[in-house]
Amino acid sequence: MALGASHRLADGVEAVETMTRFALAVLALASGVYTYLGVRSILDGSATAVFFAAMIYSCAVSVAIYAFWTYMARFFPHITSRSGRTAMLGIMALGCAMIIAMASWLNAAALAGSAAVEQHLAESIQDYTADLDRAHENALAAQSLLPDIQRASERFQRLSDQEKQSGALTGTTGAGSVVQLLAQMAAQLRELEAGINASRDQVTTLFAEGQARISAMRTLLSSPGAIEPRADKFSEEAVALTGTIAALEQTSIAGSVKRAAEDLSLGFIAPVASGLEADLVNRQDTVIATIRTSVAAQSKVLSDAANQILTREPVPERRFVPLSGAEAVLLYASDFIPSWAGAISIDLLPAVLVFMLAIAHASLRKQEEGMAFAERITAAELMEAMRVQRALAANGVDLDALTRRENEPGRTDGESPTAEEPSNITSLDLPAKGPRKGPQP
Structure with missing residues (x-):
């Protein structure tokens, strides 16, 4: 029974020897083809130079893979000592690492390079969209001050009208110094309001331009065809969008609002009381001092609000970095695990064949050791x-x-042979x- 099983196992090992060589050759050829495609995606130069360089590299990879696994399949199954097996396993691990370094990542680039570049473009679109939204928010932040400015302007104008018509502040009607001062403060606040409204139109225009750029980038991402020309046009749109975002950051009027609010208090010039009577002059001076205090308080409120807007973190300048298929596959490796698994399996699948042969030869040796000498003697x-x-x-x-x-009986191994022996x-x-x-x- 053991003799028959041993013979069948030996016959099986001999029968698959040709198939093993054929499998190694096919796998090495497949790895070489995908390596060629991966190398072409990262080389620059004339078409002829790129072709020959990629062809030579892929041929070298195919020969190296075939030779390495042929040696391993030939020698590893027949090494029985523990130290020898350990050394061969170490060599196999080193060879696998070198194969992955010189071929597997290029195979992955050939399998998923275009998809990885599209992934890079999609990630860039998300980043640029977030930057455009932040720049838009920062530019429009000063618009939140507009209601306070309008209320202050209306209040000063209303007090001016009331003082002029009914003498609500000084008790004397007419267009005196108090009316002039209140009208002056209302006019300054209206100018500030007009500046904020004017900046809103510019912000709207720039934001619409940025959205158009992002829409064009999304169109390039979803368009069919080769990825290289689409990536080049995408890069042009990204550069233009970067300029739009920078211009949008410069349109923030918060700094101007802060300076104008400080000027309300620092540049306050009280007019000389215009009353003819001493009592009226005193009343006018009292009202002007009250107005000064009110203007100072309003100035501080607007200045603090503008300062909070200015302390917002600005949008950092972003630069689009074009990537080749091989670089994108490495950068987004976690998103393309199946492609990486397939690329590595093509190169390292022969290791499974080597271990199968090693197990078969070990089983064959074990069966032969349990057989009688007459059953395992060769011709x-x-x-x-x-x-x-x-x-x-x-x-x-x-x-x-x-x-x-x-x-x-009684004969010991130490006895001397007789004369006849x-x-x-x-x-x-x-x-x-x-x-x-x-x-x-």
């Missing part, structure tokens, strides 16, 4: 034994007698190996 060993037997018979040595004496069988003159001339005994 060459049998012919050699017969030659030795003939040589001993020609020298007068009776092997049967020697065997009986060795098995006699040869003292050194190895000293017999054995005929040379090989075919003999003449009649055989």
Whole structure:
């Protein structure tokens, strides 16, 4: 039973030897083809130079992979010592790492390079969209001050009208110094309001331009065709969008609002009381001082609000970096695990065949060790034994007698041979190996 299983296993190992070589050749060729495609995506220069450079590199990769796994399949299954197996496993690990470094990542670039570049473009669109929204928010932040400015302007204008019509502040009607001062403050606030409204139109225009750029980038991303020309146009749109975002950042009127609010208080110039009576002059001075205090308070409120807007973190300048398919596959490797697995499997699948052969040879050796000597002797060993037997018979040595004496009771291994027994069988003159001339005994 063991003899039959051993023979069938040996026959199986011999039968798959040709298939093993064929499989290694096909896998090495496949790796070389995908390596060629990956190399072409990262080389620059004339078409002829790129073709020959990529072809030479891919051929070198195919030969290296085929030679490495052929050596491993030939030697590893027959090494039985622990130290030898450990050394071979270390060499195999080193070879696998070198194969991944020189071929597998290029195979992954050939399999998923275009998709990885599109992933890079999609990520860039998200980043640019976020930057445009932040720049728009920062530019419009000053618009939140507009209601406060309008209320303050209306309040000063209303007090001016009331003072002019009914003398609500000084008790005396007419267009005196108090009316002029209130009208002056209302006019300054209206100018500030007009500036904020004017900036809103510019912000709206720039934001619409930025959205158009992003829409064009999305169109390029979803368009069919080769990725390289689309990536080039995408880069142009990204550069233009960067300029739009920078211009949008410069349109923020928060700084101007802060300066104008400070000027309300620092540039306050109180007019000389215009009353003819001393009592009216005193009342006008009192009202002007109250207005000064109100203007200072309003100035502080607007200045603090503008300062909060100015302390917002500005949008950092973003630069679009074009990537080749190989670079994009490395950068977004976690998004293309199936492609990486396929690329690495093409190169490292022969390791499975090597281990299968090693297991088969180990099982074959174990079965042969459990067999009787007569079952595992080879034809060459049998012919050699017969030659030795003939040589001993020609020298007068009776092997049967020697065997009986060795098995006699009381005979120890340390006893000296008798006179009839040869003292050194190895000293017999054995005929040379090989075919003999003449009649055989």
